[in-house]
Amino acid sequence: MLADPLSRRTFLAVSSTALGAAWLAADPALVRAALDHAARAARSPLSPGSPDPVPWDVLTPDQAADLDAIAAQIFPTDDTPGAREARVVTFLDRSLGTWAAQQREPLLHGLDELNGEVERRWPGTQRFANLAPERQLELLRAQEQTPFFQQMRFATLVGMFSLPPYGGNADKAGWRVIGFEDRYAWQPPFGDYDAEAARGGR
Amino acid sequence: MRPARPAVRFDPRRTVDFVVVGSGAAGGIIAKELATAGLTVVVLEQGPRVEPPQFEHDEIKTLFQSALQNNPAGFTFRRTASETAKPGQIQLLYHRLVGGGSVMFTANYWRFREIDFIEKSRLGAISGTGLEDWPITYRDLEPYYTKAEWELGVSGEPGPFDPPRTRPYPLPPLPVKSSGVLFERGARALGLHPQPAPLAILSQPFNGRPACQHCGYCLGFGCEFRAKSSTLYTVIPMAEATGRCEVRPNSYVRRIEVDRKGRVTGATYFDENKKEQVQRARAVVLCCNGSETPRLLLLSASSRFPNGLANSSGVVGKYLMFNGYSSSSGVFERPLNEFKSVTATRVLYDFYESDPKRGFYGGGAPDARSFAYPTIFALGGLPHDAPSWGAGYKRILRDYYTRTMNVDGHSTSLPLETNTISLDPDMKDAWGLPAMRVTYKDHADDLAMMRFLQDRAIEILEAAGARRTWRQPVQETNLAAHLLGTCRMGDDPRTSVVDRYHRAHDVRNLFICDGSSLITGGRGQPTATIQALAYRAGEHIAAFARRGEI
Numbered sequence: 168m169l170a171d172p173l174s175r176r177t178f179l180a181v182s183s184t185a186l187g188a189a190w191l192a193a194d195p196a197l198v199r200a201a202l203d204h205a206a207r208a209a210r211s212p213l214s215p216g217s218p219d220p221v222p223w224d225v226l227t228p229d230q231a232a233d234l235d236a237i238a239a240q241i242f243p244t245d246d247t248p249g250a251r252e253a254r255v256v257t258f259l260d261r262s263l264g265t266w267a268a269q270q271r272e273p274l275l276h277g278l279d280e281l282n283g284e285v286e287r288r289w290p291g292t293q294r295f296a297n298l299a300p301e302r303q304l305e306l307l308r309a310q311e312q313t314p315f316f317q318q319m320r321f322a323t324l325v326g327m328f329s330l331p332p333y334g335g336n337a338d339k340a341g342w343r344v345i346g347f348e349d350r351y352a353w354q355p356p357f358g359d360y361d362a363e364a365a366r367g368g369r
Numbered sequence: 370m371r372p373a374r375p376a377v378r379f380d381p382r383r384t385v386d387f388v389v390v391g392s393g394a395a396g397g398i399i400a401k402e403l404a405t406a407g408l409t410v411v412v413l414e415q416g417p418r419v420e421p422p423q424f425e426h427d428e429i430k431t432l433f434q435s436a437l438q439n440n441p442a443g444f445t446f447r448r449t450a451s452e453t454a455k456p457g458q459i460q461l462l463y464h465r466l467v468g469g470g471s472v473m474f475t476a477n478y479w480r481f482r483e484i485d486f487i488e489k490s491r492l493g494a495i496s497g498t499g500l501e502d503w504p505i506t507y508r509d510l511e512p513y514y515t516k517a518e519w520e521l522g523v524s525g526e527p528g529p530f531d532p533p534r535t536r537p538y539p540l541p542p543l544p545v546k547s548s549g550v551l552f553e554r555g556a557r558a559l560g561l562h563p564q565p566a567p568l569a570i571l572s573q574p575f576n577g578r579p580a581c582q583h584c585g586y587c588l589g590f591g592c593e594f595r596a597k598s599s600t601l602y603t604v605i606p607m608a609e610a611t612g613r614c615e616v617r618p619n620s621y622v623r624r625i626e627v628d629r630k631g632r633v634t635g636a637t638y639f640d641e642n643k644k645e646q647v648q649r650a651r652a653v654v655l656c657c658n659g660s661e662t663p664r665l666l667l668l669s670a671s672s673r674f675p676n677g678l679a680n681s682s683g684v685v686g687k688y689l690m691f692n693g694y695s696s697s698s699g700v701f702e703r704p705l706n707e708f709k710s711v712t713a714t715r716v717l718y719d720f721y722e723s724d725p726k727r728g729f730y731g732g733g734a735p736d737a738r739s740f741a742y743p744t745i746f747a748l749g750g751l752p753h754d755a756p757s758w759g760a761g762y763k764r765i766l767r768d769y770y771t772r773t774m775n776v777d778g779h780s781t782s783l784p785l786e787t788n789t790i791s792l793d794p795d796m797k798d799a800w801g802l803p804a805m806r807v808t809y810k811d812h813a814d815d816l817a818m819m820r821f822l823q824d825r826a827i828e829i830l831e832a833a834g835a836r837r838t839w840r841q842p843v844q845e846t847n848l849a850a851h852l853l854g855t856c857r858m859g860d861d862p863r864t865s866v867v868d869r870y871h872r873a874h875d876v877r878n879l880f881i882c883d884g885s886s887l888i889t890g891g892r893g894q895p896t897a898t899i900q901a902l903a904y905r906a907g908e909h910i911a912a913f914a915r916r917g918e919i
């Protein structure tokens with residue numbers, strides 16, 4: 168049921184998928200609460216490892232570190248920002264404490280299971296975040312069909328590209344990576360091909 | 370466009386001339402036509418009133434959380450009557466707020482053509498289907514298409530296959546996007562005839578509203594600029610400005626009341642505190658859309674109307690049509706930036722009519738579409754065989770996001786008696802009323818037409834020079850934004866629910882006008898026809914009221 172949660176590309180279908188429905192069927196009032204919360208939190212530093220971090224809403228520091236590491240594998244940093252710079256883990260924490268609260272238990276349960284797998288494969292290593300990046304990748308590749316991984320993929324990408332007040336997409340990092348601009352008022356030409364046509368190249 | 374005076378408020382105990390249930394594409398127009406004709410009107414809208422400054426470009430809230438859908442009701446779904454319907458199997462996409470679907474629709478504004486009204490006599494009956502001619506023709510409806518275009522504001526330019534029109538479009542087409550330029554290039558190379566897509570979006574200032582700012586958030590979003598021609602800020606303020614129309618939001622109608630003579634007397638509804646109220650009226654017009662209207666009629670069953678109000682024919686809720694849909698994508702060398710401006714700027718009507726040579730019934734049109742809301746694109750915009758996470762995924766996403774466009778197909782649904790809206794025997798909605806049950810299975814010809822248009826879409830994208838194309842597999846419909854046909858119009862009370870003037874055959878002072886009135890579903894963009902019908906119905910209903918014929 169969760170193997171291909173986005174088999175239909177149209178956005179309208181996203182929320183009809185099992186994962187989408189689970190993550191997204193919240194009360195809009197809770198979304199408002201999340202935005203208000205994020206607006207307050209944005210006034211203070213809150214990224215993991217910052218000197219005086221705002222306490223996480225629902226995550227323990229260990230859980231935050233693990234989810235941050237997973238998100239960073241799903242949308243890695245290269246010559247452009249990835250999930251870590253976009254503070255996707257902040258998005259996760261805020262969401263799981265508000266509008267996506269019903270996803271908290273399944274997600275953290277899935278994380279526990281993942282860490283159980285870490286311990287089984289690499290005795291002595293207790294947490295995903297403590298694995299070397301190559302091993303993180305190896306483990307996630309083996310887990311990519313699990314509901315937990317699919318949920319993390321979904322949430323990471325939503326955190327990466329949704330409005331910054333939700334806690335992720337910090338400094339519009341996600342948008343800048345793909346070339347989206349939130350100017351919301353444009354004049355033609357919009358792209359290369361209509362510009363070319365307007366110059367008489369049609 | 371604000372009302373010239375404080376909007377009137379009627380005491381529910383006072384009998385007004387009309388209760389209109391629903392304030393969307395049709396209801397807003399009916400209310401305006403009745404109120405400007407001198408009649409008193411209470412519009413009962415189940416959703417809230419949201420004004421344009423409150424509309425946001427928030428994918429989480431607007432799309433994922435369905436904030437504008439305001440849907441706590443729930444419904445069940447099954448493919449055939451032999452199955453037990455279950456929740457969550459399909460999406461019915463419509464919006465519960467003042468203005469209804471006209472707030473968030475993509476604003477495609479295609480007229481139906483002559484053929485849509487007379488297809489059965491042209492093609493002959495199709496066995497196992499309810500394909501019927503309409504009791505009215507394109508010629509009957511043409512003045513009302515024109516009225517809708519000029520009163521609401523529509524931008525366009527006639528093309529080679531357009532039906533005759535008595536006036537030009539009030540506004541020129543929106544500026545072409547890169548997707549439109551490429552679509553034209555591909556289609557022309559194939560000898561086809563692309564044209565500007567008609568849109569209920571202002572290309573220039575019109576009637577005190579500004580032109581489109583090209584923000585890129587049409588499909589699924591409300592327009593904060595009021596450039597999309599929603600009833601919310603066009604006809605509804607005109608109705609309110611008469612001082613005879615009250616739009617009452619958060620009013621969820623549970624039953625249409627009937628007296629011993631079989632005449633409707635008003636509507637019982639839950640107010641925002643879930644408290645029951647009754648609004649009395651001389652006549653009632655249902656404009657709740659093709660799913661909610663038949664449900665309300667079925668919920669209004671009584672000893673006098675045991676099978677549901679206005680349902681002596683047994684046809685209420687039957688012949689549900691969703692319209693066919695297919696989607697294909699192509700990626701090009703250079704940026705298109707489809708996240709800017711309206712959804713579609715070019716369309717192709719070469720395949721509009723059914724062609725026996727294809728071997729199946731159906732017709733439709735592909736259009737050049739953007740698919741570029743950033744979160745949605747990231748989640749599902751890439752080819753299915755592309756990596757879905759990690760460095761490879763990120764690389765392709767960065768390459769494709771600004772360079773991808775869609776060609777989507779929009780097509781016919783045959784009216785089938787077995788595709789229905791009914792009441793679920795078990796599930797209740799948030800007010801304790803029987804939930805809606807949807808039964809729907811696409812006809813094989815509908816699926817064949819979706820595949821046919823998808824093949825053409827791929828040809829167009831390739832002819833336009835796409836580096837790569839990919840398809841969204843055509844499958845049975847699991848998302849429905851168009852809800853049509855469930856209280857069909859006809860001359861024969863045994864086989865239809867309303868007459869050619871939208872009066873219920875069984876109840877003299879009950880009228881029904883929305884997507885449910887359609888006998889055939891057109892080619893995938895029904896709003897212009899729903900609104901033309903609403904202008905026509907409003908004019909006739911007002912005349913009936915003036916003559917004492919309600």
